[in-house]
């Protein structure tokens with residue numbers, strides 16, 4: 001048997017919606033009929049003020065950073081343990097400086113204590129990442145942000161459907177970003193969304209302009225101006241309505257998908273509990289108030305050798321388990337920005353070298369699920385260095 005790390009779940013209505021769109025006379029470009037339906041879904045269910053579908057979470061992050069109006073010399077704090085897009089957004093969309101913070105050993109999310117240590121008179125924003133759809137400590141982060149007048153961008157790329165104290169991830173900070181990339185819980189190939197939680201009309205209007213090639217075309221389409229023209233420097237960040245039609249089909253199944261993933265997640269957690277109790281492995285802590293979406297099942301080992309031994313064992317058995325984020329401060333691009341000392345981010349470095357993701361997807365059969373966990377357990381029981 002061979003078990004892949006992840007597979008998108010494709011239901012019955014994705015193709016139905018795309019076909020209906022193609023047969024209609026409606027636009028295939030952005031902000032069409034299906035984009036409106038998807039935006040409405042988030043507005044109603046997530047209680048988001050403004051929803052802009054984008055080509056990816058990466059571009060949604062760029063938009064969010066642009067909307068923070070950063071100047072040269074400003075600083076943005078974000079975790080080193082994240083995907084490069086989080087840092088790229090700061091560098092592409094502003095003249096601001098990236099400042100990395102370490103993560104918490106148990107939750108694997110940005111450590112508020114390290115955020116406080118990294119704040120200077122130049123800090124203007126924080127980008128937090130909800131790792132594996134497990135919420136960051138938002139009360140504490142918002143408290144710090146308020147005290148220092150910082151904007152908060154939530155990178156909830158992995159967090160669709162997950163909540164913090166009853167609120168959906170992405171709806172808590174000033175801006176929130178979701179991803180519909182092929183590897184996430186809900187997909188449309190490539191796609192993302194920007195949530196603007198401020199009610200400030202100027203911010204929303206600016207976002208619309210930056211996303212529409214720097215023009216006020218969105219206003220024109222609403223009939224608010226009688227021609228549209230170039231008013232700012234922008235780019236093309238709109239999701240095609242063909243992909244939005246696909247995405248609507250996915251959203252119709254989101255509860256099913258996330259529940260299926262959660263059942264598998266809970267099964268893995270239950271089976272591995274005795275090994276965690278013995279200290280052979282550990283699992284990501286789900287803090288109080290966080291309702292996650294079973295995006296990733298991570299097993300953490302004592303050291304890199306042990307992690308690699310299990311990874312190799314599983315690979316030979318046909319179970320595709322992989323490591324995840326490589327800390328950005330130690331990457332070639334991070335080093336070229338002047339980061340070098342791994343000592344400053346000890347937890348990020350340690351977690352990156354000891355974390356193993358095991359396969360998890362909604363349509364995983366019981367047979368596949370049992371095969372995965374039986375092999376993980378066998379590796380723990382038989383690899384000499386692990387016993």
Ligand SMILES: *Cc1c(COP(=O)(O)O)cnc(C)c1O
Pocket residue numbers: 055056057058059082083085086129155157158178179180181191192
């Ligand atoms: C996947 C991911 C991204 C990038 O998402 P895209 O939609 O592929 O641009 C950004 N941040 C995090 C934390 C991610 O996991």
